[in-house]
Amino acid sequence: MPRCRHYITAMPIAMNQSFALDRRAAAAVPATARVPFHQIADDKAMLRAAAELTRDLATPRPAIYWADLGVSALVGYAALVVAATADATWLTIVASVVSVLALYRALLFIHEISHVKHAALPRFRLGWNALVGVPMLTPSFMYEGVHNLHHAKTRYGTSEDPEYLPLASMKPWTLPVFILVSLLAPLGLLIRFAILGPLSFVIPALRRPVVERFSALAINPDFRRRVPEGEALKQFNRIDLSASAWALTLVALVAGGVIPLRSFAIGFAIMSAVAVLNQVRTLVAHLWDNHEGEAMSVTAQYLDSVNVPPPSTLPALWAPVGLRYHALHHLLPGLPYHSLGEAHRRISAALDGSSPYHKASYAGLPGLVGRLVRSTMGRKG
Known part of the structure; x- marks a missing residue:
């Protein structure tokens, strides 16, 4: 993702909002005793x-997908x-928490869409x-054609990975900013689809930069997505127009008083909370320790990623739709x-304790956050 400036993007579930960040400093971390990730060979037995x-587990089951998505969306919107109409503060708070968790789960099916064969x-x-x-306002094209690059063996953990930054070797202040900036994700998405999207359809010179820079869920700010071609471009434009139409309608409903400002503010807060929750999950999805920026083997990619398996129960909420098994x-x-x-x-049962497979499992969110914070505290600034 030309490297004249360095930023962190707002969130994987957002447009390319960014803030200044010295990524080059990550390459200057002190040497440690660990084997650099790019030197780890594949464990063929694993x-x-x-x-x-x-x-026998590779076939998706449509009934599970549709039922899970439908229930999550129904509960989230209800x-x-x-939350937006309740008079009692306690009910607003409880309903907001339920909405955040349900809509977050429904939203994360975008990850499955980027991997599953659509014929299945x-x-x-x-x-x-x-x-x-x-x-x-996070249509599927924001992830499709982008997320698959994160899984490419020659791209993962490198400057060409749209979803990777060496956070573990960056300065301590990057972590709270990485989280806090996601609070503005709903505003960024409104700007993308209510302003930039419609303008780009009537100003041809604007269309390419909007597609390349503001149509991908990426945390690497140097990433530029390829403009789709042929039938893929037609589909991209159809979905983009639909999202823009909805964004403009939403703005009109609020401006006209059909949606009360208080209700809109509560909805905005819920969407911000969804963004923050996803940003926290993103923060612990990897160890972010490939500060060398070299290509890595599949085993090294696995070890730089995180599983949070049972008996931990909370990951079912903050890493749903299979994302607790990210490694x-x-x-x-x-x-x-x-x-x-x-x-x-x-x-786990088939491989003995010496296998690298067992080295990517962690107990829970606090330990993972603590590990990342301790790593960044080794840096000044």
Whole structure:
């Protein structure tokens, strides 16, 4: 993602909002005793076992996808309406928490859409965009054609990875700013779809930069997505127009008083909370320790990623839709989310304690955040 300036983007579920950041300083961290990630070779026994033990788990089950998405969206929107219209403060707070967790879960199906073969889940992308992507101004094209680059063996952890920054070796102030900037994600998305999107359709010179710079859920600010071509471009434009139409309608409803300002503010706060929760999850999805910026083996990518398996229970809330098995997902990116738990159990039982497989599992969120904070505290500034 030309490297004249260095930024962090607002969030993976946002447009390219950014703030100044000295990424080059990350390469200057003191040498440690650990083996650099780019020097870790693939553990062929682990890769072979993972592939062989999970072949029967690779088919997505449409009933699970549709039911999970439908219930999550229904609960999320119903709770949002209650929160936005309730007179009692306690009810507004409770309903807001429920809405945040449910809509967050529904939103994270964008990750599955970027991996699943669409023929295996007919019309699921269309349904997700109609229920979640367009209403929440994060349509599927913000991730499709972008997230797959994060899984490319020659790109992961490098400057060409749209979803990687060496956070563990950056300055301490980057972490709180990384989280706090996501509070503005709903505003950034409104600007993208209510202003930049419509303008780019009538001002041709603006269209390319809008697509390249403000149409990807990336945390690497130097990333520029490729402009789709052919049928993919037509689909991109259709979804973009739909999201822009909804954004303009929302603004008009608020400006006209149809949606009270208080209700809009509560909805904005809920969407901000969804963004912050996702940003926190992103913060602990990897160890972010590839400060060398070199290409890494699949095993090294796995070890730089995080599983938070049972008996921990809270990850089901802050890392739903299979994202508690993020390291395993990097090992087997084609597995549907509902198969990851069983895959983890099988592989864990089959491989002995010396296997690298067991080294990517962590107890929970506090320990992971603490590890990252301690790593950054080694830097001054």
